[in-house]
Amino acid sequence: SAVISQKPSRDICQRGTSLTIQCQVDSQVTMMFWYRQQPGQSLTLIATANQGSEATYESGFVIDKFPISRPNLTFSTLTVSNMSPEDSSIYLCSVVYATEAFFGQGTRLTVV
């Protein structure tokens, strides 16, 4: 299995600021994925991050709002920029390892 360490686990942020979430994997993986899960809701794919290239964003998500870095095969960051209360959610990173998708423990973000 793949072990994913995601941090911070939670944060409370002021509107207009930015938060960077980090995701570290214990194995090299080609693609890393970022999801958003609003309270009591399903997981929505934000973007796919490949090492050495720009992330691919899903409809409704843009790079200016959610810039992603992927400097190597074990690490990625997602930044939530210029936050508003509507960005309050749980953000999860995910990787596929040996055909199974694994998730980080999530970052619970509250914007006030």
Add this chain to the structure above:
Amino acid sequence: GENVEQHPSTLSVQEGDSAVIKCTYSDSASNYFPWYKQELGKRPQLIIDIRSNVGEKKDQRIAVTLNKTAKHFSLHITETQPEDSAVYFCAASGLGGSQGNLIFGKGTKLSVKP
């Protein structure tokens, strides 16, 4: 792109009964269909998955069936136990059949009453 519909949104059963959750998908190119269980405050955990070259798969009390023609797949839990209570999500792989960019259904909250 892919769209996954999941029903029901909530399901309540008595301990020992069976539970069935159904999903439909839109993209005929999808070829991987996992099911995740998410307990309150925890990350999703894979419980079973099926690929498009298989019609049914079982793992103890859990089974998944796939109908490619109708583009639907179902999760079956037999002899339910209180610890089965959780939210269950179905998913399908995205465009191109990649297994990582999963598109999730809206989830089913399963309650098993003792």
